[in-house]
Amino acid sequence: MHSHLVADRSNYWSNIIQDTWQWYEAAMDTDELEPPKIPVGKPDLELLSIAQLEDCIVELEAEIARIRSAIAGKQSARGAADAVFKI
16 A cells, blocks of 8 residues: 555545634624623722822822833843844
């Protein structure tokens, strides 16, 4: 028997199975099956006191400062890299 025919047949069925599974995954829409996601970390502001709202502002301003610092660090690193590769 020709061994290359057996290998070709095995590859053929493997491709059929893989193609069928990819089609099944693409056809299956699971978004409708999952419950809607509730945003995490976003409290209802109407339920918070003035002091709690002020605390939220302080925390958010601290987070903004942290993000700005990260951006500045990345811009500095990028500027240094650009200077190295400038011709």
